Amino acid sequence: MSSFNLVRKNGLPWYDCLLILGLILAPMTELRVWKVGPSELLCVLWSARYVRSFFRDGLRHFLPRFWFFFYLTLIAGTVYCLLLYPGESSGLEGLLTWFFMLFVSLGIYMGLKQRSLRNIHRILESVCIGSAVWYLFLLAYSRLVSTHFMGARIWYAGVRFTGGGTNPHQMAILSLGLMFVSFYFLARVKLSWPKKLMHLLLMGINFNFLSLTRSTTAWMALFAALAVGAMLLVLQRRGTTRGRQVTVALLIMIGAVALAFGAGLFYDRFYQWVAKDSNGLGRFELFAHILEPLQKNFLFGLGDGTHSNHGVSEFHNTYLEIIGMTGLIGVVLFVVFTVFLFRSLGTDPFLLLTPFAFYIYGLAGFGMRRLPFWVLTVTLLVIAEKILVDEEGIFRSRRMVFKILNRDASL
Numbered sequence: 001m002s003s004f005n006l007v008r009k010n011g012l013p014w015y016d017c018l019l020i021l022g023l024i025l026a027p028m029t030e031l032r033v034w035k036v037g038p039s040e041l042l043c044v045l046w047s048a049r050y051v052r053s054f055f056r057d058g059l060r061h062f063l064p065r066f067w068f069f070f071y072l073t074l075i076a077g078t079v080y081c082l083l084l085y086p087g088e089s090s091g092l093e094g095l096l097t098w099f100f101m102l103f104v105s106l107g108i109y110m111g112l113k114q115r116s117l118r119n120i121h122r123i124l125e126s127v128c129i130g131s132a133v134w135y136l137f138l139l140a141y142s143r144l145v146s147t148h149f150m151g152a153r154i155w156y157a158g159v160r161f162t163g164g165g166t167n168p169h170q171m172a173i174l175s176l177g178l179m180f181v182s183f184y185f186l187a188r189v190k191l192s193w194p195k196k197l198m199h200l201l202l203m204g205i206n207f208n209f210l211s212l213t214r215s216t217t218a219w220m221a222l223f224a225a226l227a228v229g230a231m232l233l234v235l236q237r238r239g240t241t242r243g244r245q246v247t248v249a250l251l252i253m254i255g256a257v258a259l260a261f262g263a264g265l266f267y268d269r270f271y272q273w274v275a276k277d278s279n280g281l282g283r284f285e286l287f288a289h290i291l292e293p294l295q296k297n298f299l300f301g302l303g304d305g306t307h308s309n310h311g312v313s314e315f316h317n318t319y320l321e322i323i324g325m326t327g328l329i330g331v332v333l334f335v336v337f338t339v340f341l342f343r344s345l346g347t348d349p350f351l352l353l354t355p356f357a358f359y360i361y362g363l364a365g366f367g368m369r370r371l372p373f374w375v376l377t378v379t380l381l382v383i384a385e386k387i388l389v390d391e392e393g394i395f396r397s398r399r400m401v402f403k404i405l406n407r408d409a410s411l
Contacts, residue, residue, distance in 0.1 A: 012122055018046040024130045026371040027171040028164035030152035039371060047107020063109055066337040067102045073326045074098055078303025088311035094304025105374045112382040120383055128178050132205045135163050161212035168213035173367055175209040176218050177376040180353040187350045217364040225357035232349050283316050283364055293324035301327035318362030347384040354380055
């Protein structure tokens, strides 16, 4: 047996270390040469082994269908922008960034489909543990030795933890996603008490990393997802469908009453909270320029680039960036993709929390252009589909047993 197929003691091929290390190192963008860093290289190498399978399977799944048409729209917008507004376009660099996301997404989906659910859980646990250990090391290194590691700065402006990145957003998204991955393990996976304590500790460590990034956007996403998670836990304890419906209705009524009587107070507190961020109110000024790319190309946008503030800045909002990049066609594709994604993840609502947090993050950031967004989202999508297949298999087995028992009883 070649080393290419050697299996570790926990049942995972050594080859999977490429994916695990690739995700762990995702925040370390200052180690890149042009657009390629250790994270990008490792994930591409891992994905290359599996992505070719999509050429055999065609476009039957919504994930490759989304990427195929979304990327074609992106190419059209980029060409249009280069011809008429070249100063706003990121050109080939932007197209390569999105092709990388496409390539890794499809490779991860196909590769993990070939793994068992237990092995996928082991991969995620390895990422959670490895990420905590590595960034705790960098944190201690920055305090005791230097604020730079191999030329990559560990702190942004000396006060925001980046983990080796050009900005703290990659670190914030990775920590945010892994927090809710551990939450999923605690809520849904059968664990021993040591494993439960481990995931509680990992949640605490990632919470600490998140706080050190000082990302207002990440805090907003965290608390919104925690509120949804708390509601899911309450609903989980309501055994009957009727009980869950009553609980949901009650929560909606409480929220509506609180909003009706406290809208002004909520707005004031929210405004003050956003104003504390040095870039907070400036983001709203950038959002106001959304009509500019639509006026230039309403149908398929202007491709990746800087389309806010007369072509000087990005929108720093996932949904406005998609509008500017891909126009009406891209928005429709993204909405359809989101509906299919959340419907698939609805197999187990606790799988929704990580993508939900990413989507909330998108209100003031561009999480879709970050590697952890796609790796974690696609991994959770594969888990959801495997859970559904397992449940259907159990259901078919029970039906078969029931038929056999009925046949024997009739003899």
